[in-house]
Amino acid sequence: MDRTDEMLLETVADLHGIPEGSFNIRKNGKLLARNSDSDIEIISKQDKDGIDIIVRPNVKNKSVHIPVLLTVGDFHDTVYNDFYIGENSDITIIAGCGIHNSTCSDAEHDGIHTFHLSKNAKVRYVERHYAAGGGSGKKVFDPTTRIYLRENAQFILESTQLGGVTYTNRKTYANLGARAQLIVKEKILTDGNEQAITDFKVKLNGKGSRADIVSRSVAKGNSVQKFQSDLIGRNECFGHVECDGILLEKARILSTPRIDAISPEASLVHEAAVGKIAGEQLLKLMSLGLTEQEAENAVIQGFLN
Amino acid sequence: MLELRNISYSVQDKPNGEKQKILKDVNLSFEDGTISVITGPNGSGKSTLIKILMGFVCPTTGAILFNGDDITGLSVTERARRGFTIAFQQPVRFKGITVKKLLEIASGKSLDTDSMCECLSAVGLCARNYINRSVDGTLSGGELKRIELATAIAKGGDVFLLDEPEAGIDLWSFEDLVKVFEKLHDKTVIIVSHQQRILDTADKIILFENDRPVSFGRREDMFAKLTQRPSLCWRNIKEG
Numbered sequence: 001m002d003r004t005d006e007m008l009l010e011t012v013a014d015l016h017g018i019p020e021g022s023f024n025i026r027k028n029g030k031l032l033a034r035n036s037d038s039d040i041e042i043i044s045k046q047d048k049d050g051i052d053i054i055v056r057p058n059v060k061n062k063s064v065h066i067p068v069l070l071t072v073g074d075f076h077d078t079v080y081n082d083f084y085i086g087e088n089s090d091i092t093i094i095a096g097c098g099i100h101n102s103t104c105s106d107a108e109h110d111g112i113h114t115f116h117l118s119k120n121a122k123v124r125y126v127e128r129h130y131a132a133g134g135g136s137g138k139k140v141f142d143p144t145t146r147i148y149l150r151e152n153a154q155f156i157l158e159s160t161q162l163g164g165v166t167y168t169n170r171k172t173y174a175n176l177g178a179r180a181q182l183i184v185k186e187k188i189l190t191d192g193n194e195q196a197i198t199d200f201k202v203k204l205n206g207k208g209s210r211a212d213i214v215s216r217s218v219a220k221g222n223s224v225q226k227f228q229s230d231l232i233g234r235n236e237c238f239g240h241v242e243c244d245g246i247l248l249e250k251a252r253i254l255s256t257p258r259i260d261a262i263s264p265e266a267s268l269v270h271e272a273a274v275g276k277i278a279g280e281q282l283l284k285l286m287s288l289g290l291t292e293q294e295a296e297n298a299v300i301q302g303f304l305n
Numbered sequence: 306m307l308e309l310r311n312i313s314y315s316v317q318d319k320p321n322g323e324k325q326k327i328l329k330d331v332n333l334s335f336e337d338g339t340i341s342v343i344t345g346p347n348g349s350g351k352s353t354l355i356k357i358l359m360g361f362v363c364p365t366t367g368a369i370l371f372n373g374d375d376i377t378g379l380s381v382t383e384r385a386r387r388g389f390t391i392a393f394q395q396p397v398r399f400k401g402i403t404v405k406k407l408l409e410i411a412s413g414k415s416l417d418t419d420s421m422c423e424c425l426s427a428v429g430l431c432a433r434n435y436i437n438r439s440v441d442g443t444l445s446g447g448e449l450k451r452i453e454l455a456t457a458i459a460k461g462g463d464v465f466l467l468d469e470p471e472a473g474i475d476l477w478s479f480e481d482l483v484k485v486f487e488k489l490h491d492k493t494v495i496i497v498s499h500q501q502r503i504l505d506t507a508d509k510i511i512l513f514e515n516d517r518p519v520s521f522g523r524r525e526d527m528f529a530k531l532t533q534r535p536s537l538c539w540r541n542i543k544e545g
Contacts, residue, residue, distance in 0.1 A: 216400070216401075244400065278397070280393075280397045281397050281399060283361055283381060283397075284393065284397040285410060286380075286381040286382045286385065287359060287381055287384075287385050287389075287390075287391050288385060288407075288410050288411045288456070288460055289382060289385040289386050289410075289411075289413060289460070290382065290410065291382050292382070298402065298406075298410060299399065299402070301401075302399055302400070302401035302402030302403075302406060302439075303399075303400055303401045303402075304401065305401045305402075305403075
């Protein structure tokens with residue numbers, strides 16, 4: 001690993017070098033390092049590029065890191081990762097991806113991730129996307145995340161796009177069984193001419209299932225963000241979607257939340273608020289001694305915190 | 306010493322384009338080490354005066370002098386750095402900014418739990434329960450108001466502008482509030498309030514009516530004047 005790799009790893013996965021426990025580090029489409037342990041096994045797929053991550057039942061308080069690095073241009077990396085989480089397990093998965101593209105050709109990473117959570121399993125899935133590099137080549141992420149939750153399973157998705165990503169089209173699909181729970185905390189920062197599209201389709205199939213999707217975004221410069229969500233209640237369930245966006249300069253945010261209560265017992269809510277930073281927020285922080293620019297930064301930092 | 310000389314403020318009424326006067330030719334001085342309470346009916350210009358002092362709005366005419374310097378043209382940030390501290394009548398909410406972060410911004414440095422505890426316990430809050438909470442709608446109005454005051458304490462300064470600090474705070478906590486004012490007694494404190502218990506803490510009371518101070522003086526003298534007036538907000542004082 002060189003210094004760029006280390007910087008990317010630290011930014012997207014909080015890693016300072018090779019982690020302990022189970023991990024799989026992928027760089028420019030190839031395996032850089034891997035480790036499995038007795039609780040979490042990582043196996044290469046035979047039919048296509050990607051890995052299976054198998055977590056045995058009753059594994060608690062363990063984490064697995066699967067960061068991806070892309071440091072070349074003119075490269076389109078598509079990877080298929082399937083996660084099988086055993087009953088009663090409770091683990092954290094860190095899956096950041098960092099692109100450093102200083103060429104004039106495009107670099108793209110598409111992570112196609114599918115999660116199968118058994119009964120009572122719990123996963124906290126942290127996905128950070130970051131791109132850097134001064135080249136004119138695009139830095140693109142088009143991830144697709146499919147989540148299947150069995151009875152009483154819980155999936156927490158913390159997705160953050162930290163900046164520098166030219167284009168992203170993120171698709172998330174979830175199917176929830178009885179008393180299963182999906183919590184999504186999405187944070188996106190775009191600037192310049194960047195574009196970010198996020199699309200959620202969540203089916204609340206099981207009785208007592210719950211979904212809470214909160215997207216917070218900051219759009220600067222001429223960037224454009226589109227937020228789309230489709231929440232479908234097929235049973236006695238509760239779903240909440242919230243899209244909050246801060247606009248700066250000439251940026252644009254489109255929010256299209258859709259809710260579909262097929263079952264009369266479904267309770268579905270959506271909220272969306274997009275606009276500039278409230279003047280009174282800036283005034284308050286300026287009255288504490290910050291300049292207007294410092295106040296703006298503090299509001300954005302807090303909002304995306 | 307903070308002085309207002311011939312301060313007037315007017316805004317353009319949108320429907321008919323006519324100028325509407327909010328403050329008319331205000332001349333006041335606030336001495337160091339005194340608590341001044343501004344009282345008067347709603348819409349008499351009290352909060353606008355506080356906004357003008359903090360630099361949120363510019364007076365149409367007149368000058369503000371602070372220790373002899375004309376600060377009329379200074380920005381909010383510059384006034385804050387000169388020692389002006391304000392507690393808003395209606396605290397601002399921030400999604401994602403924690404109480405800890407807000408106190409640190411106010412004090413201009415990282416704070417340990419003991420320091421945050423000092424600021425929050427002064428307003429009757431336990432730091433342990435609040436420092437990691439966001440300053441947003443998950444806090445009650447009373448909690449937000451107390452955090453607003455704690456932020457002012459954390460910032461410190463020489464001139465404290467407190468706009469209805471008692472609003473939303475339960476009567477049982479008034480003693481805490483009075484103690485906060487007592488601690489600020491060596492500063493220049495200007496409070497907008499209608500509450501007798503706040504007026505009781507004043508060295509000087511200023512009565513606003515019809516866009517200007519109509520009467521001001523020592524607390525005892527002003528109480529005598531106010532209790533002769535049967536109307537509006539001074540009813541409490543009369544009853545008291």
